[in-house]
Amino acid sequence: MKHFLVLYFGLLMLTACAQDKKPIQGETDYQREQNAKFKDATQSPLTAKGLKNFKSLDFFKFDSTYVVRARFTRTPYTKPFKMKTTTNRLPEYVKYGELSFVLKGKELKLNIYQNQGLINQEGYEDYLFLPFLDETNGNESYGGGRYLDARIPKGDTMLIDFNKAYNPYCAYNSKYSCPLVPRQNYLKVRVEAGVKVYKK
Structure with missing residues (x-):
């Protein structure tokens, strides 16, 4: 029973993480590449506030x-x-x-x-x-x-x-x-x- 509960909660957490990770938006490969770059804090030119609220560039x-x-x-x-x-x-x-x-x-x-x-x-x-x-x-x-x-x-x-x-x-x-x-x-x-x- 204990192993079952551990497995159950593990799967539940993986599912939640997968739901939180939304697909990169964009009509073309270029648009998706740009959106991915802007979402990445190590590359993004956005301010901290802008990065927090960022969903997609408008093309x-x-x-x-x-x-x-x-x-x-x-x-x-x-x-x-x-x-x-x-x-x-x-x-x-x-x-x-x-x-x-x-x-x-x-x-x-x-x-x-x-x-x-x-x-x-x-x-x-x-x-x-x-x-x-x-x-x-x-x-x-x-x-x-x-x-x-x-x-x-x-x-x-x-x-x-x-x-x-x-x-x-x-x-x-x-x-x-x-x-x-x-x-x-x-x-x-x-x-x-x-x-x-x-x-x-």
Whole structure:
């Protein structure tokens, strides 16, 4: 009888733990990966209060319209510059290239940048930074714009997936210093893809 009770309570505790551990939310693998990262206290940019109340980031519904093939033009002779941030920090970037593409019937262009402080770090040798502003900023999406990560392509094209657009960390926590999106990277179109504004 004693062994039966131990087994019974053991199974009861396992069942309770399994019920407490809710599945990671998200429509796509990328969304689930982001939600998992934000739930993980060792990686999350959220404040302690935000982490405690976190369930899921709010995303636009995945839309393949926002996956575009862009013409990639390198700009090898541009000089490094100090990119403004939300603090006094001024990281050094260089305009690495230009991306030309068509979205929603409009011909658009974005500058893509390389952080000069990152290129010497392992894993970031070919990393490129693609910040952008669009017509959803301040409404459905974060007012300061959003970011995309990229790698230096081998050829003269690059795939841009706006469904993977994410907010700067300072959208979640004021302790972070985030690059301000250059005005040249303002898209006169609604990019209804990627993460939405964070509601605290």
